[in-house]
Amino acid sequence: MSQSIPTFFLGDEYFIDEKVSFLKFTNEYKVYNELGVQIGIIKQRMSGWHKVLTLLINKKMMPFQLEITDANDQLQATISRGWTFWMSKITVSDANGVVVGLINQKFKFFKPEFLINDASSVNIAKITGDWKAWNFSIVNPAGAEMGKISKKWAGAMKEIFTTADKYNVSIDPNYAESNNKVAIVATAITIDMVLKENK
Numbered sequence: 001m002s003q004s005i006p007t008f009f010l011g012d013e014y015f016i017d018e019k020v021s022f023l024k025f026t027n028e029y030k031v032y033n034e035l036g037v038q039i040g041i042i043k044q045r046m047s048g049w050h051k052v053l054t055l056l057i058n059k060k061m062m063p064f065q066l067e068i069t070d071a072n073d074q075l076q077a078t079i080s081r082g083w084t085f086w087m088s089k090i091t092v093s094d095a096n097g098v099v100v101g102l103i104n105q106k107f108k109f110f111k112p113e114f115l116i117n118d119a120s121s122v123n124i125a126k127i128t129g130d131w132k133a134w135n136f137s138i139v140n141p142a143g144a145e146m147g148k149i150s151k152k153w154a155g156a157m158k159e160i161f162t163t164a165d166k167y168n169v170s171i172d173p174n175y176a177e178s179n180n181k182v183a184i185v186a187t188a189i190t191i192d193m194v195l196k197e198n199k
Helices: 049-056 158-159 180-187 191-197
Strands: 013-018 027-033 038-045 064-072 073-080 089-094 099-108 111-117 123-130 133-137 146-148 166-171
Touching: 013 089, 013 158, 013 180, 064 191, 089 180, 099 180, 111 180, 123 146, 123 180, 133 180, 146 180, 166 180, 180 191
Parallel strands: none
Antiparallel strands: 013 027, 013 166, 027 038, 038 064, 064 073, 073 089, 089 099, 099 111, 111 123, 123 133, 133 146, 146 166
């Protein structure tokens, strides 16, 4: 089954580094592996009219689209949300536009919760944690931890990154390579963007 999964999603360690730009309307993040090699970029796609609307309308209500591309700028997955008036309902699609995951977000003070379902709406994982401390757990439906999102750096990456606006997504190496993993990793590595869009 792993043959159908893009190489980008076969890793277990992802290091996310926000690219800071002046007067930015959109967010962009670089993605590195555990060796410090850049393996991709997360970009927010936004049209001209969308940029204008962000000045007039609360962005928590507005649609957004995030694209995950590999080091060769090839699309790996897309995360998108339509217009919303309460909690976000987010779709994860593969490079061909096929839905592989559905995310329902719940927000309780500084403790957001993301329920990740497969395309058939069957629960495959949950991300919960403390936004303020930036410490999240990825758990399976049985409640067992299968990954973490944190500001803690290890190995080669500790030497490269020292600032606080970067984070690490770590997935249990024993987790099966499948579309479920694509949905879970795509959600985890874009969590900062999704949370910012809901502020």
